[in-house]
Structure formats: C-alpha cells, structure tokens
Ligand code: SF4
Ligand code: SF4
C-alpha cells in the first residue's frame with residue numbers, strides 16, 4: 571500500500587484583502603512515480619482550486635517551477651515524492667516577488683540582471699548576412715554552451731545568503747551570465763568595462779564562495795569553474811593596471 575503524504579503548503583495571496591501568510595495541510599495518496607507537479611495538480615483539482623503554483627514544461631527546461639521543497643530550492647517537476655519523507659513542506663522561492671502561494675515572479679529579476687550585465691555580444695563588427703558563418707573552437711563553444719544551459723529558475727539566488735541580505739548582488743545566475751560573455755571571443759568589451767562590472771560588491775566581491783548555489787543548481791552548471799575563471803580574469807586585469815602583468 572502506498573503512503574499518505576502530508577503536504578504542508580505556504581499560502582498567501584497578496585492581492586486578497588485581509589489574507590495572511592499561513593500553512594495549509596493537504597493529505598494525498600502517493601502513487602508510483604508521482605512527482606510534485608502531479609501532486610500539486612491533484613491537490614488543486616481535488617482540494618484547493620485556488621492554489622497558485624507555476625509549471626510550463628514539466629521537464630526541467632523552462633525553470634518556472636522552482637520552489638523550496640523541504641528546505642531546499644529546487645524544481646518541483648523533477649522531484650519525485652518517493653525521494654521525500656511522508657511530510658513535504660513547500661514554500662515559494664525567497665527573494666523574488668511573491669505572486670501568491672508557491673508562485674513567484676523571477677522574470678523581473680532576470681530581466682533586470684540581463685540589462686545590468688548587458689547580456690549581449692558587444693561588437694563593432696558589422697553583420698554581413700551573406701558572409702560565411704564564423705567558426706569557433708569546439709572546446710570553447712562547449713564551454714559557452716555549458717553556461718547557456720541556465721534555465722533561469724532562480725534556485726541559486728534563493729539559496730544564496732548574500733543575495734538575501736544584499737539584493738543588488740548579481741548572484742550565481744548573474745555571474746554565470748558574465749562568465750558566458752567573458753569567454754566569448756566575439757565580445758569586444760575591454761578590460762576596463764569588464765573590471766567595472768565584475769570587481770564590485772554586486773559582482774564577484776559580493777560572493778563568499780561557499781557554493782550553496784552550486785549545491786542547488788538543478789542543471790549542474792559548472793559554477794565553480796565559471797567563478798574561478800572570473801576571479802582569474804579579474805586578478806589579471808588588476809595586475810595589468812598595477813603594471814605587474816603583461817599579456
Ligand atoms: S558561492 Fe555563495 S555567495 Fe557566491 S553566488 Fe554562490 S551561494 Fe552566493
Ligand atoms: S545557475 Fe542553475 S540554479 Fe541558477 S538560475 Fe541558472 S539553472 Fe537555475
């Protein structure tokens with residue numbers, strides 16, 4: 571016989587007058603291979619039609635189902651209830667704007683981050699639509715692809731202590747975005763521009779390096795390597811400024 575799951579879910583609708591944050595408990599019979607997307611859908615269908623949560627792809631691709639599951643920010647659609655104890659506690663991701671219950675708006679933050687790091691290739695080279703496609707070294711293309719795998723779920727930001735106390739911090743997702751353009755040879759930003767972006771409290775100086783982000787990233791992005799590269803680049807730029815490094 572399957573287990574009866576005890577789902578304790580954070581509830582709060584900021585648009586509803588007099589509503590207060592509270593926890594609602596729902597009981598649910600566990601079925602084989604039940605994931606949290608299906609579990610929440612069943613709860614909404616059978617017990618709480620006004621329960622708010624986000625899902626789009628159900629396949630770990632869109633990044634919309636990030637939530638705190640038993641204390642850990644992760645993707646609900648990729649979480650099987652069989653990997654959890656009988657009691658499951660669900661909270662919305664902290665840090666982001668709460669829309670209601672388990673639903674948060676990560677889009678505002680990610681758009682702002684993309685604008686702050688100028689998340690596009692900076693080049694003076696004119697686009698020629700009939701020119702042959704530029705070739706890129708395979709290893710480098712793979713490194714860029716690794717950073718591009720970020721699905722903007724926000725789990726790394728929710729799990730980052732610095733981001734909670736210093737909202738301007740770019741977090742792992744922002745630093746990963748910087749790292750992606752930093753290694754792209756088509757991006758012609760100079761040392762000074764990079765230095766201004768990276769060597770601030772909002773950038774790499776704000777990062778304590780305890781790597782909670784790396785622990786929770788559901789896509790296993792190589793954040794450790796990306797941060798190491800950014801730090802290395804920054805040290806190189808500092809030495810150059812001091813005249814102690816030539817390249
Ligand atoms: S290493 Fe720590 S401080 Fe730095 S981005 Fe990751 S969680 Fe935040
Ligand atoms: S770096 Fe990982 S945890 Fe952070 S937003 Fe991207 S995929 Fe999510």
Ligand code: FES
Nearest residue numbers: 628632633635647
């Ligand atoms: S629903 Fe798309 S990542 Fe979970």
